[in-house]
Amino acid sequence: MQHLASRDAFPSPSAVTTTPDPSAPVIPLKHPVRQTFAILLLVLAAAVTWNVATNDRFHWTVVSTNLFAPQVLRGVVLTIILTVVSMTAGISLGTLLAVMRLSENPIVNAISRGYIWFFRGTPLLVQLIFWYNIAALYPTVSIGIPFGGPEFLSGSVNTLITPLGAALLGLSLNEAAYMAEIIRGGIGSVDKGQYDAAQALGMNRTQLMRRVILPQAMRVVLPPTGNQVISMLKGTTLVSVLAISDLLYSAQIIYSLNYQTIPLLIVASLWYLLMTTVLSFFQDKLEKHYARGFTASAAPTRFRSAWGRTK
Numbered sequence: 001m002q003h004l005a006s007r008d009a010f011p012s013p014s015a016v017t018t019t020p021d022p023s024a025p026v027i028p029l030k031h032p033v034r035q036t037f038a039i040l041l042l043v044l045a046a047a048v049t050w051n052v053a054t055n056d057r058f059h060w061t062v063v064s065t066n067l068f069a070p071q072v073l074r075g076v077v078l079t080i081i082l083t084v085v086s087m088t089a090g091i092s093l094g095t096l097l098a099v100m101r102l103s104e105n106p107i108v109n110a111i112s113r114g115y116i117w118f119f120r121g122t123p124l125l126v127q128l129i130f131w132y133n134i135a136a137l138y139p140t141v142s143i144g145i146p147f148g149g150p151e152f153l154s155g156s157v158n159t160l161i162t163p164l165g166a167a168l169l170g171l172s173l174n175e176a177a178y179m180a181e182i183i184r185g186g187i188g189s190v191d192k193g194q195y196d197a198a199q200a201l202g203m204n205r206t207q208l209m210r211r212v213i214l215p216q217a218m219r220v221v222l223p224p225t226g227n228q229v230i231s232m233l234k235g236t237t238l239v240s241v242l243a244i245s246d247l248l249y250s251a252q253i254i255y256s257l258n259y260q261t262i263p264l265l266i267v268a269s270l271w272y273l274l275m276t277t278v279l280s281f282f283q284d285k286l287e288k289h290y291a292r293g294f295t296a297s298a299a300p301t302r303f304r305s306a307w308g309r310t311k
Contacts, residue, residue, distance in 0.1 A: 062263035066254060067270065075250030076271055082236045082246065086171035087229055093172070094179025099209065101184050112180065119177035125238050128170040132242050134161060167239040175232060182224045186217030218290045226283030230276050247271055 052058065066072060100112035119127070135157040144151035161169070190213050198208045240249035247268050255264035 057262075058266065059260060059263040062258075062260045063266050063270075066251075066264060066267050069254065069267075071245075071250045071254060072247065072267060072271070075245055075247035076275075078245060079233065079236050079247045080275070082167060082171065082239065083229065083233045085168055086175055086236075087232050089168070089172035090175030090179050090228075090232075091183075091225070093176035095183050095214075097176060097180035098183035098187060101180060102187065116177045116180055119174050120181075124170065124174050124235060125241065127174055128167060128238055128242060131161065131166040131169045132163060134166070163242045163244055167236075167242055167244055171232065171235065171239075175228065178228060179225070182228070183217065183221055185224075186219075186221035187213055189220045190216045219287075222283070222287050222290055226279070226287070229283070230279055233275055233279065234272060 053060075097112045097115060100108045101116070103109050103112075138157055140154055141157055141160060142151040142154040144153070187209075194212055194216065195208065198212045203211065236246050237248040239246055240252065243249070245253070251264040251268040255261045
C-alpha cells in the first residue's frame with residue numbers, strides 16, 4: 001500500500017530559518033558615484049597644484065629667498081610672543097570672569113556680564129586702535145586715594161602704554177571675554193553629583209573648582225580653546241595697523257621695497273600655516289590626554305548585520 005507523506009514532512013520556505021555564518025567574507029557595497037566624484041576631486045586638486053607650481057607669476061624664487069629672511073623670522077618670533085602672552089592672560093582673566101559669571105552675588109555676576117557684553121560686542125580692531133590712542137582720554141595715570149585724595153605715583157600714559165603694550169592689552173582683554181564663555185560652558189558640563197561629592201568631603205568652593213570641577217571641564221574646554229589659540233595667532237595680523245613688526249607687517253615692509261606683493265604674502269601664509277599645523281598637533285594630543293576615561297575604546301567594525309552580530 002502506498003503511504004502518503006504527511007504535510008509536516010515538507011515545511012514551507014517561510015518556516016526555514018538561516019543563521020549567518022561569522023566566517024563568511026564581507027562583500028563591501030560599491031559606490032560608483034562616490035568613487036567617480038573622488039577621482040574628479042583628485043584630478044582637480046592635481047591640476048590646481050600643477051598650475052600653481054608652474055605659474056611663473058608666483059615668483060617662487062622670491063618666496064624661497066625671503067622665507068627665512070631675518071626680518072621675517074623676527075616677525076615670526078614676535079607673532080608667537082603676542083599669541084602666547086595674550087592667550088595666557090586671556091585664559092587667566094577668562095577663568096576669573098567665568099567664576100564671577102557663575103557667582104550668586106548679583107554685583108559680581110553683573111560686572112562679569114557687562115565685561116563680556118562689551119568686549120564681545122565691539123570689534124577687536126576698534127579696541128586695538130582705542131588702546132593705542134588712550135592717551136587722548138587719559139594723558140597721565142596716577143596711583144593714590146580716589147575722589148580727590150593725594151597722589152603717590154604718577155606717569156605719562158604714552159610712556160606706560162607703548163604700541164606693543166596697546167596690542168597686548170587689546171588682544172588679552174578681548175580674548176578674556178570669549179574664554180570666559182568657553183570656560184563657563186565647560187564648568188556647566190560637569191555633573192552636579194561631583195559638586196555634592198566634593199562638598200561631602202569638606203572641600204570649600206576654591207578647592208572644589210581647583211581639584212574637581214576645572215580638571216573635568218578641561219575635556220569640554222580644550223577643543224574651543226584650541227580654536228581660539230589658532231584664531232589668536234591669525235588675529236595678531238591686526239596689530240600691523242599699530243606699526244608693530246609682526247609677521248604680516250614685516251612682509252609688508254619688504255614688499256613695499258621690492259614691490260613683490262604676492263610672493264611676500266605667500267611667505268607670510270606659509271609661516272602661518274606651519275604654526276597653525278603645530279598648534280593643531282598639540283591640541284589633538286591634549287584632547288586625547290584629557291579624554292581618557294570618558295571615551296570607550298571600541299574595536300573597529302566594518303559591518304553590523306541585521307541580527308546584531310559584528311563581522
